[in-house]
Amino acid sequence: MKTILWATLSANGNYAQSSPENPPKKEALEDFITHAKAAGNFIVGRKTFEGMLASGGGGEDFANLDIVVISRSNKEIPGATIVSSPQEALQFLNEKGHHTALLSGGADLHNSFLTENLVDEIVLNIAPVLEGKGLNLLINKSKYTFKPIELLNVKSLGNGVVHLHYKV
Amino acid sequence: MKTILWATLSANGNYAQSSPENPPKKEALEDFITHAKAAGNFIVGRKTFEGMLASGGGGEDFANLDIVVISRSNKEIPGATIVSSPQEALQFLNEKGHHTALLSGGADLHNSFLTENLVDEIVLNIAPVLEGKGLNLLINKSKYTFKPIELLNVKSLGNGVVHLHYKV
Numbered sequence: 001m002k003t004i005l006w007a008t009l010s011a012n013g014n015y016a017q018s019s020p021e022n023p024p025k026k027e028a029l030e031d032f033i034t035h036a037k038a039a040g041n042f043i044v045g046r047k048t049f050e051g052m053l054a055s056g057g058g059g060e061d062f063a064n065l066d067i068v069v070i071s072r073s074n075k076e077i078p079g080a081t082i083v084s085s086p087q088e089a090l091q092f093l094n095e096k097g098h099h100t101a102l103l104s105g106g107a108d109l110h111n112s113f114l115t116e117n118l119v120d121e122i123v124l125n126i127a128p129v130l131e132g133k134g135l136n137l138l139i140n141k142s143k144y145t146f147k148p149i150e151l152l153n154v155k156s157l158g159n160g161v162v163h164l165h166y167k168v
Numbered sequence: 169m170k171t172i173l174w175a176t177l178s179a180n181g182n183y184a185q186s187s188p189e190n191p192p193k194k195e196a197l198e199d200f201i202t203h204a205k206a207a208g209n210f211i212v213g214r215k216t217f218e219g220m221l222a223s224g225g226g227g228e229d230f231a232n233l234d235i236v237v238i239s240r241s242n243k244e245i246p247g248a249t250i251v252s253s254p255q256e257a258l259q260f261l262n263e264k265g266h267h268t269a270l271l272s273g274g275a276d277l278h279n280s281f282l283t284e285n286l287v288d289e290i291v292l293n294i295a296p297v298l299e300g301k302g303l304n305l306l307i308n309k310s311k312y313t314f315k316p317i318e319l320l321n322v323k324s325l326g327n328g329v330v331h332l333h334y335k336v
Contacts, residue, residue, distance in 0.1 A: 110304075114302060128317050129314050132313070133308055133310050136279040138181070138183060139185070140301055141300075151296045151329075168298070
């Protein structure tokens, strides 16, 4: 089973955030649903999943999907399977016979999978917006490390959203 | 006169760095020279310019270009005009009759121009590499601000380098 990390970044490279005035891009959300349906599942952090439901996500889009929520509190969530770690999430989907696990966020969860080297492919949608303090480009100077990855595909999703697909 | 910010980011959205094992991408450097020749100039920080020269940049590529180095020390550099601020750099190029000023880096200089709202267009080359501590996606949560921008163009430069061009 391969694991695909799916995320949206701002044009200046930050993990995309949103606000009532700067809602998530429709094209990115549709791309997420497409990937989730193709995988038949997605892995998500508790807070991110609650945010998805609060903003009207779910219903038909989430029907027939194995939704795996990683949560420390272990509180039940209707329609989702609760696990406590990335490894447990992957094991659950693997045992259910999935060929792909789709990792939907948020940032902390994405970074846990990256740090633990659990990501096989990365899909990034780049939104046409500058975000963050000073609208700055961020540089991560501490403990410089790098890993070359392979660009599999680039395409425009419309309204300025660019879709990048990498093999790690 | 319009100001174009030119930069390379890693796939995970950080300002691209380099090392002997992870040198700057040839396709990105060639793209920079193309933009510099089209503008007839570039603005650069002192340390970044010294790095360019040390790694073999210059010669024919820099011939006939107005090179403006922003430096606090004011020390002379052969072939370059020294100024002390972004505004002074833009004023110099404007008075020389340029229609475009190309801003080449480094990160601090890019961010000064962004923060002071001096950037009209942004050209980003996305290198197929994950970089930084944990190879993480960065999120900038402090003082959330945003500015929508317009995607003008996206193209592949080869070897996995993706070229994004935005109007601010």
